[in-house]
Amino acid sequence: MGAKFYTIGELARLSGQSVRRIRYYSDKGLLPSDRSAGNYRIYSETDAARLDLIRALREAGVGLAAIGKLIGRRLSLAEVLQARLAILETEIAARRRMAAVLRATLRLPNPADADLRRFWTMANRSNKDMHALVERFVERIAEGAAMDEEWRRRMIETSVPDLPDDPTPDQIAAWTELADMLEDEDFARDLKTEMAAFWTGAFDPAAYRDAALRTYEAAQAAIANGIPPQAAEAQAIAAAWLDDSARAMGREPDRAFLDWQFAQYEKQSGRMGRYRQLLAILRGENDSAEPDRVWAWLNDALRALPVPLK
DNA sequence: CTTCTTACA
DNA sequence: TGTAAGAA
Numbered sequence: 001m002g003a004k005f006y007t008i009g010e011l012a013r014l015s016g017q018s019v020r021r022i023r024y025y026s027d028k029g030l031l032p033s034d035r036s037a038g039n040y041r042i043y044s045e046t047d048a049a050r051l052d053l054i055r056a057l058r059e060a061g062v063g064l065a066a067i068g069k070l071i072g073r074r075l076s077l078a079e080v081l082q083a084r085l086a087i088l089e090t091e092i093a094a095r096r097r098m099a100a101v102l103r104a105t106l107r108l109p110n111p112a113d114a115d116l117r118r119f120w121t122m123a124n125r126s127n128k129d130m131h132a133l134v135e136r137f138v139e140r141i142a143e144g145a146a147m148d149e150e151w152r153r154r155m156i157e158t159s160v161p162d163l164p165d166d167p168t169p170d171q172i173a174a175w176t177e178l179a180d181m182l183e184d185e186d187f188a189r190d191l192k193t194e195m196a197a198f199w200t201g202a203f204d205p206a207a208y209r210d211a212a213l214r215t216y217e218a219a220q221a222a223i224a225n226g227i228p229p230q231a232a233e234a235q236a237i238a239a240a241w242l243d244d245s246a247r248a249m250g251r252e253p254d255r256a257f258l259d260w261q262f263a264q265y266e267k268q269s270g271r272m273g274r275y276r277q278l279l280a281i282l283r284g285e286n287d288s289a290e291p292d293r294v295w296a297w298l299n300d301a302l303r304a305l306p307v308p309l310k
Numbered sequence: 311c312t313t314c315t316t317a318c319a
Numbered sequence: 320t321g322t323a324a325g326a327a
Contacts, residue, residue, distance in 0.1 A: 007312075007313075008312090008313070008314095009313075018320080018321080019313085020321065020322090023313095023314085024320080038312095038313080038314095039313080039314065039327080040313060040314080041313085
């Protein structure tokens with residue numbers, strides 16, 4: 001009794017879709033098409049509901065083929081939606097990246113086509129490519145040095161940047177600058193000399209890492225407590241670092257070693273410091289200057305050590 | 311007046 | 320997908 005039936009025109013009016021389209025769906029088997037005596041297609045209320053479902057799926061971007069499979073129960077709704085969602089999210093990420101590229105370009109004082117090209121190229125360089133870039137870089141600077149595998153692996157791990165799916169313009173710029181640094185011959189050469197100085201036969205990586213970690217934490221705590229680098233407590237931390245690092249490198253904690261430390265610090269706070277900063281930007285760390293502050297404090301404490309040393 | 315099919319843009 | 324044309 002309550003069963004209501006519609007001609008194609010009626011269904012078109014109440015669904016707000018064209019007669020043509022409904023006919024097309026019927027012919028494709030997406031909608032049942034019972035015929036009346038006069039060969040008119042007739043539709044039920046459940047057919048109207050199905051038509052609404054099809055519209056919703058279509059507007060979600062699901063293709064007619066997938067809808068067909070869903071209706072033929074060869075796919076579940078969850079499967080269809082999951083597949084569509086995966087594609088959608090990929091597209092969204094791609095668009096976000098592109099928007100970030102445009103913003104990064106527009107952020108420049110006077111953007112040129114070369115800038116856009118450059119940002120675009122870099123943003124499209126996959127994380128895998130970047131990983132390869134870092135590996136080649138580490139290979140190059142480790143060449144000749146007796147660096148152990150564990151250390152090398154860790155070095156690569158901590159040096160590989162990761163471009164987020166939804167990067168800010170700053171992150172695009174950081175990503176681009178990092179790639180440049182990795183391809184910079186001078187930078188590589190400097191680091192290589194530095195590595196060679198470290199990796200002598202006497203170097204004990206585990207002890208060095210240990211000392212560095214301990215010192216970093218001690219310095220960080222001291223800074224938090226407002227202790228100045230000249231204070232006795234700071235001097236103790238600095239002296240301990242000098243002893244421990246010298247021992248880990250098979251050297252004496254003398255004046256020469258101290259000077260070498262200063263030189264090391266100058267280099268570290270240069271391009272290496274910039275590298276760390278860029279990595280921090282990519283990780284979205286707001287406090288990217290923290291490590292720099294800690295090492296600067298330690299360097300000041302070292303400078304305040306009584307001269308001459310023993 | 312409506313729908314059907316087929317063909318075309 | 321829209322539109323046209325001739326038939327039912």
